[in-house]
Amino acid sequence: AQSVTQLDSQVPVFEEAPVELRCNYSSSVSVYLFWYVQYPNQGLQLLLKYLSGSTLVESINGFEAEFNKSQTSFHLRKPSVHISDTAEYFCAVSAGGTSYGKLTFGQGTILTVHP
């Protein structure tokens, strides 16, 4: 079985500051890792995912995450945030194998960007 821990439930930052949202996972098998974002009154949408290859993955809006197998982490970072990045961010893990899309989610981190 898999589990995901997001270490911070809320992260307040000022605009143009850097941010890191932390995610740790546990699994007895190889995993695929995802970050989803949920803006107010909307469903979740994929931000980025790690499947294989380079351990650093990037999104189109400046976020990046690094898969660290030894530390079982997949932290999300952005060097300079905008007001529009205010949202709830979810880390998720898929066990691969024949998991048929069964994702295990963390509890979410609410990122609030202040002017």
Next chain:
Amino acid sequence: ETGVTQTPRHLVMGMTNKKSLKCEQHLGHNAMYWYKQSAKKPLELMFVYNFKEQTENNSVPSRFSPECPNSSHLFLHLHTLQPEDSALYLCASSQGDPFGTDTQYFGPGTRLTVL
């Protein structure tokens, strides 16, 4: 309509009522999912359908009954719910990769309140 749509967006029901939630995807996907999102809890996967066949039932109480008549439509039939069932119910779809690498596309959710 594009993406994943859900109706109704808001639903208030009594404990003795019977209602249904509807989800429709316009993405040509083969897998559909129901999730429950409660405050301060991780997203809970409820059901997974692949090619109209249920492949996951995550120990969901029988008062929730899913139906998938075709790959584009998914229903969640509700009866004799409890107040603790109040939550945001999210539908998602994906291509249906059995190895768990899929991106899931979420609808905006139905906000359910059980009185």
